[in-house]
Amino acid sequence: MSLSDEERKIIVGLEIEKAYDAYKAAEVLRDASLWSNAANRLYYALFHAVCALLVRDGHQVSTHRGSRVVFGQYYIKTGLLPKEYSILYSQLETMRENGDYNYSYETSPQELEDRMPQAKEMIDAIAAIVK
Numbered sequence: 799m800s801l802s803d804e805e806r807k808i809i810v811g812l813e814i815e816k817a818y819d820a821y822k823a824a825e826v827l828r829d830a831s832l833w834s835n836a837a838n839r840l841y842y843a844l845f846h847a848v849c850a851l852l853v854r855d856g857h858q859v860s861t862h863r864g865s866r867v868v869f870g871q872y873y874i875k876t877g878l879l880p881k882e883y884s885i886l887y888s889q890l891e892t893m894r895e896n897g898d899y900n901y902s903y904e905t906s907p908q909e910l911e912d913r914m915p916q917a918k919e920m921i922d923a924i925a926a927i928v929k
Contacts, residue, residue: 813846814921817925820839828911
């Protein structure tokens, strides 16, 4: 699908907005001690931020794995963003999948708390790039 520059700009803005909304939802869920649900929202916050980058630069992906691969290839390996962001993105995807699909798994409070500030930093960094 080909987008005009204006359409691309609008979609990028909406993706960043969704990233911040998902982050806020993660905070609310964390405060309610709903750790796995908070991890889910935190992952999606990063997913939407990464999607903003991909849309801005015309990369088309159709899966979560695809977004991770393209993110690593064009933004981590090139040094535009630090390797820690790729690691965080992968960790949160695993936490989300475990929390969503494994009935015996529960994200620990410490796992989530350790990643909240890193996730906010990553979203802010991506928002600065796409603006």
